[in-house]
Amino acid sequence: MSLKIDEIKKMIQEAIPDAEINIQDTAGDENHYSATIKSKIFSGKSKIEQHKLVYKALKGKMGNELHALALNTLEL
């Protein structure tokens, strides 16, 4: 089972409404993605906290249905 780009985007967008999200399927296999996410909620937070916010948005799918999602979080 895997997640499609639109599904990942939707989940992140729901949890982080102001997010500017850009996701790429790096291997073309719907299993290895790379995402750049910009949001105001990242400001003042450590990278660990920023990535945790994204993982939380994905509601436990990260590391399960979603095998690989390289993250680059940026403050807006």
Added chain:
Amino acid sequence: MNENIKEKISNYISNNEVCLFMKGTPEVPQCGFSLAVSNVLKHLEVKFTGVNVLEDLEIREGIKKYSDWPTIPQLYIKKEFIGGCDIIKEMFEKGELQTKLEEKNVSYKK
């Protein structure tokens, strides 16, 4: 989480200055992300211990709860959780990982 597993993980972290929970071993990583972090540490000539989570399913699942982090690899330096692959690569590129090692008094190649 089971107390035994928690203690096992805690022991690894306490007994190894630089501890990398990874898929595979530092010699033969079994996943691209584990390979990437392992390579960064090797490049910096940091002495580290790799814990192969593929050999221990309890640790594989336990470490995710322990650090509240859903993916592997996970790097700990002197008991502090530093991050996963993306964070380590980014820190290395910005020189922040080197600063962290310096702060924690861990020797590496300058």
